[in-house]
Amino acid sequence: MKYLPILIAVILFYPDSASACSMYKITKNGKTIVGNNEDWFSPNTQIWFVPKGDNPYGVMNVGFENGFPQGAINEAGLVYDGFAMPYLEIKNTDGKKEIPITELIPFIMHKYANVKEIKEYLSTVNLSYLSSSMLVFIDRSGEYLIVEGDELIIGNEAEKSFSNFYPSQNSNPEEVNIPFYQNGLKHLKTSESKANLDYCSSVMNKFQQTITQYTTIYDLEERKIRLYHYQNFDNYIELDLIEELNKGEHQLKIPELFPKNTKGYQYYIMYNDADAVVEHYETRWENESINIDVEAKNLLKKRITQSIAYIATDWAYTKKDDEGAIKIYKLILKLFPENQEAKKTLENFIETKKKQ
Known part of the structure; x- marks a missing residue:
């Protein structure tokens, strides 16, 4: 969900200008790895950790300086990401709960462990504000939930990739007209898939764009996170979710975690x-x-x-x-x-x- 408030304002003036992003999951031998590329113009990216407090789970959020989670992982090994999408009317709203999107995502990530529970909960919520957005949740088992329009779709394929198209309307991903996404699919077809951080990183490298600000790779079993910055797949840092949550609530600015002589850090300085x-x-x-x-x-x-x-x-x-x-x-x-x-x-x- 590309920097939601900013995107809405810009689309009003430039309706064909929305950028895209990508997500990939693989489940093999009981292990699930998930990757995400966050594509946007702003380099003011950050990670913030929120311990569980009175909730069942603590959460690591990833996003921009507006504080809205573009992606997240919780202690149960549940991952979330969002996508900017073409308009799709949401009609099934009568009698449903009114919960702002800024409250909805944190509530889900702090409370739920699997996608079946999330689907049941979301079926009670008025999701009309997602008419130009799609949400994806993937749990530790490898099952995923796609939230698009009035559809709440559960799936469990061993491998699944997502981008800025509605799966219910595009049964053949190879026909989707998104060049960088097709580039990633070619890599998936010609490589030996493995449920590890290195392989998932190689996939996200192929899905990247010139505006990919960061890439997160999640090991849902170990709850480890590998982080790449600004299309540079030569350098990365790794974070342990549990260790970070034990430090209490804190925030990390992504560009400042990487060397200052990198292209990404220089873009960060210029942009500000x-x-x-x-x-x-x-x-x-x-x-x-x-x-x-x-x-x-x-x-x-x-x-x-x-x-x-x-x-x-x-x-x-x-x-x-x-x-x-x-x-x-x-x-x-x-x-x-x-x-x-x-x-x-x-x-x-x-x-x-x-x-x-």
Whole structure:
């Protein structure tokens, strides 16, 4: 679920610009390993541990600085992840409980151990806010639950991969039009699958994109987590869930867990400096728009515009830095003054801030 509040704001202006992510699980000989790539523009990623307290299970959450869990694992070996999706109407809502999504995920992860229990619980909840999202839960046994629209689907295949498409509407994954996902499927078809951290890491390496901010690999039996940063599969750290929870409630910033000379850390520094963001995209447009045909230039313009819009929206609504957000958003008009949608959005944002 790609940085949910930010995504909603950006899609209003750029409805075809949602990014994608991926997830893979394998169960063999009683062991389940799960991998996830988190694809987004913001490098402000973090892990936070919440001991069980009065709940049955403690939880490790993974996500961004807005504090909403994009993924999680609990002490029972239950893993969760979410996906941004095309709109799918949810009709089965009459008489169901009203529970905000910000409360729903933590409640499930602190309370439940298996997907059958989660399915029973979710059947009582109004999930209308998931009309553009899909949730996936995988438990220690290897069973999974897909939450999509009005469908709550239990499955237990030995191997299963997920991305930004609805499984109930796409019976053949090889026909899904997501290039990076197809790249991962090719690797699965040509490699010997093994239920270990190394093999799952190799799969997620093939599923990665240029905006993959981090990769988490979970051993649900041992409750160990391997963490990679920013498409770099040469270096990783490993965490023991139980050991970390025993330290009490605490938070780790993912970029700061890795060497400062890496590409990921440099992107992290650039992203958090508005002037550096402006310089980066000015230089990128200047260098990449030379000697390319009209079609390629229009595609580059679209991608750069979307990237800048994502970042400006993040600065406005998460970092809550209006000055930085306006500076970044003005770059769209500097590079592409004919962009009337960007002009209108910027004017509306400035006017809204004046009234506050």
